[in-house]
Amino acid sequence: MRPCHYCGHHNDDAALRCAECDTALSILESAPGSKRRNLLGTPGNWVCLLALLVIVQAFIRLELTPYDPSLGEGDYQRVAAVFYLWLSLGIGGVLFGYGLYLIKKRTGLLARRR
Numbered sequence: 001m002r003p004c005h006y007c008g009h010h011n012d013d014a015a016l017r018c019a020e021c022d023t024a025l026s027i028l029e030s031a032p033g034s035k036r037r038n039l040l041g042t043p044g045n046w047v048c049l050l051a052l053l054v055i056v057q058a059f060i061r062l063e064l065t066p067y068d069p070s071l072g073e074g075d076y077q078r079v080a081a082v083f084y085l086w087l088s089l090g091i092g093g094v095l096f097g098y099g100l101y102l103i104k105k106r107t108g109l110l111a112r113r114r
Helices: 043-064 076-107
Strands: none
Touching: 043 076
């Protein structure tokens, strides 16, 4: 039995595609003793990377927004950049949580209730 690298379903050794999600099973996965670690090979890792990019680009936008101290609270460009940062932090947090959920689901850390 070999697990699917996408959903974790255990398939027969002769299977070419996963019975659960229909993902193609590679030959390298079935080789005994070969444990390839691919950092971005799972959807959960991609979602976490996307969350990081959303947050980083918001900080870059905030840093590139010019600040005019003479305007004080009336500096609308800066206020818009800060609002965008808060929005991006929320979206990035949700994406990061979903990515962790996908990683835990794939590794089997979530208890299955049936």
